[in-house]
Amino acid sequence: MAQCCVRAFVTGKVQGVWYRRATQEQALLRGVTGYAKNLPDGRVEVLMCGQVAAVSELGQWLWQGPQGAQVTHVTLETLENQYAPDHFSTY
Template structure:
């Protein structure tokens, strides 16, 4: 099973609606490591590392997010040679 590392930037109403914590819960269910953190410009940055299939599934979930979120745009960047984090954190 091939691993992949993807960084996503999520735009919309994604701060103050439990977006980071919900992303962490989804990641932990799927065995993905990385992080979700708020950015000063109102976006959320998400780093996902794990099996390609589960990273893809979490990437799709990012478009929905938790109740209360309104995602308007998500951009993805595939990272090669990135160090795999040991856990999934929120900042």
């Protein structure tokens, strides 16, 4: 089965609303590994690695986020030769 890694940058009201933890929960449900971390500029960076369909689903969920989030933009970048972590972390 095809595997991929995608990096996302999520813009909007995404810090202080449990966005990273909710992303981790959604990733675990789909078997996706990677991380979600706050950036100094207010965005959240998300690395998603796993089955193409699962990564795509999680990428679409990023637009919604948890209750309280207000996502205004999501940028996705497919990564070549990216090391896929064995778990999903939050920073």
